[in-house]
Amino acid sequence: MRVIRALVALALSSTGVGCSFGSSGIAGGGQLGGDTEEGSTTGVDQAPTTMGPGTGLPNADDDDDDDDDDDDDDADDTTASNDDPTDPPADQAVLEFDDAPTLDFGDVAITGPGAEVLTLHNAGTVAATDMTATLAETFRFRGSDYPGSGGDCGDSLEPDESCLLNIGAVPTEVALAEGTLEIDYFNGVEDAIVSLELVANITTGELILNPGFEDCTNFFPDHWSDNGAGTWECLGDTDNVDPLSGASMAAGELGPFNDEFRLAQNIDLAAYGAQIDEGSIAFSFAAFAATWSDGEDEYRIRLRYSDDAAVQLDMFDTEWQTGQEWTEYSDTRVPPEGTRRARVVLSCEKSFGDYCDAFFDDLTLIGSAPDK
Helix, strand or coil: CHHHHHHHHHHHHCCCCCCEECCCCEECCCCCCCCCCCCCCCCCCCCCCCCCCCCCCCCHHHHHHHHHHHHHHHHHHHHHCCCCCCCCCCCCCCEEECCCCEEEEEEEECCCCEEEEEEEEECCCCCEEEEEEEECCCEEECCCCCCCCCCCCCCCECCCCEEEEEEEECCCCCEEEEEEEEEEEECCCCEEEEEEEEEEEEECCCCCCCCCCCCEECCEECCCEECCCCCEEEECCCCCCCCCCCCCEEEECECCCCCEEEEEEEEECHHHHHHHHHCCCEEEEEEEEEECCCCCCEEEEEEEEECCCCCEEEEEECCCECCCCCEEEEEEECCCCCCCEEEEEEEEECCCCCECCEEEEEEEEEEECCCC
């Protein structure tokens, strides 16, 4: 202890600070060397520093108390900032569409309107009032004005309640249609608007009649014509090939060897002539085909585009193929200007056995906007 006191005294005396020792530590004060400004707390009669007992360090209990105070401050800060930012504004109505921000009607045939039932919800704390609706071109309330047939939305909606609207796409041409549904209302404080974007891909719908060969009269497919060397039939399951879907498929029947059997259907495209000529419509075609066994009878699929005089302007052609597994062939194109007709031709050539064993199923031809 004497050694420690001597060292401390020596260090302090070298800085010009006077000191004296009591029996348990440092006591008294002193004046720092050099002049000090009047009232400075670093000059004469500075209060003694409190030290930890027997350690020469600040009291550890004091530090712990300070830390506890900081923790209390942090807890107070946390308690003060517990507002949920997702809560609706106080004393306001907030209308929301369940399908927000966009309702996609998908593919809608121009021959028949698509329909969707929408749900509108009030997530606010007061009633929405003075509700009115605005609907863009191509889209209409089904069957009547707002809220549409079967809808139950009115001019107000209470908090945490929902109502229904029935919207339909009523197309006038093949296109990717876009629009907006807006509901104007008073939210208890001011006028407000909730909106929903509407999208529909307006198509021609299916253009091929009886594309899956399910409708047959005397075993021959309705809406198709036989103008080749042999005959055709609607056929169900066989030992080697079954219909791709449904109960039947088109199949070659009796006829000569090494000659072409043809099953065909003409399709009138005149209603889309203006869009064809301006290049704003594309036609997507697909068909499935198979043969009884690999390497025997062959099949061929063609889709011809022609003008009013039946002059061919363009054609999709698979060439002659064979194979026991169902194979899909597809094509999408914008037909040439002047196209007014399409003709699907399914062909079979017999090289073995009694029947021309080529099979066709699940055809489709649909017109839509070129970017779809």
